[in-house]
Amino acid sequence: xxxxxxxxxxxxxxxxxxxxxxxxxxxxxxxxxxxxxxxxxxxxxxxxxxxxxxxxxxxxxxxxxxxxxxxxxxxxxxxxxxxxxxxxxxxxxxxxxxxxxxxxxxxxxxxxxxxxxxxxxxxxxxxxxxxxxxxxxxxxxxxx
Numbered sequence: 001x002x003x004x005x006x007x008x009x010x011x012x013x014x015x016x017x018x019x020x021x022x023x024x025x026x027x028x029x030x031x032x033x034x035x036x037x038x039x040x041x042x043x044x045x046x047x048x049x050x051x052x053x054x055x056x057x058x059x060x061x062x063x064x065x066x067x068x069x070x071x072x073x074x075x076x077x078x079x080x081x082x083x084x085x086x087x088x089x090x091x092x093x094x095x096x097x098x099x100x101x102x103x104x105x106x107x108x109x110x111x112x113x114x115x116x117x118x119x120x121x122x123x124x125x126x127x128x129x130x131x132x133x134x135x136x137x138x139x140x141x142x143x144x
Contacts (some may be wrong), residue, residue, distance in 0.1 A: 002069050003048055003057035004112040005072070005089070007040075008105065010061040015068050015095060018060065038070075038093040044108055045077045045087040058091055059098065059112055066101040066118050070094065097121040 012018040026036045046052055055143035057069040101118040 002057075003051035004056045004059055004069070004113040004114065004117050005046065005052065005109050006059040006061060006066060006103065007042070009062045009107040012060075014060055015097065016118060018062065018068065019095055022095070026093055035044040036093070038087040038091045039076075040091060041089050042089060042109060043084070044077055046109075047112075048111065049075050050065060057096075057117075058089060059117060060107075061103045062100060064104075066098060066103050067094045068097055069117075069120075070096070 009018055012021060022038055029036050040058070052072055052075065056072050058072055059066045059069045062068070071092040071094075072089060073092055074088075076088040076090060078086055078088065080086050098118040098120055105134060
């Protein structure tokens, strides 16, 4: 089973905000003639790289809930200009809605075992077409 990562999505108020940011970044890269590759830089380098890259995803916590995930394509450690170890998480730029799962605030990122990860929202299971705040309310009531 693949190992995942969970991280707070700082700066985005909704899944739509995150998607807009990804789209903006992809357009910037294309305009600059660079490969359309989404990366997220973090300070801590995952030590369980092979488990993560064997099908793992980055699960984003938005407004206190895991709501969406992205497949992890690569993990690239590097040193920044100040000599500090950092890591680029290379992500597939496609967002996959998940069932909402509450998550308390934390710093950095955490490993997330496959059996603890929320299920993807599937066509016909309901919820995708609902506004995010309504999805959150229904999830709190155990109806989604």
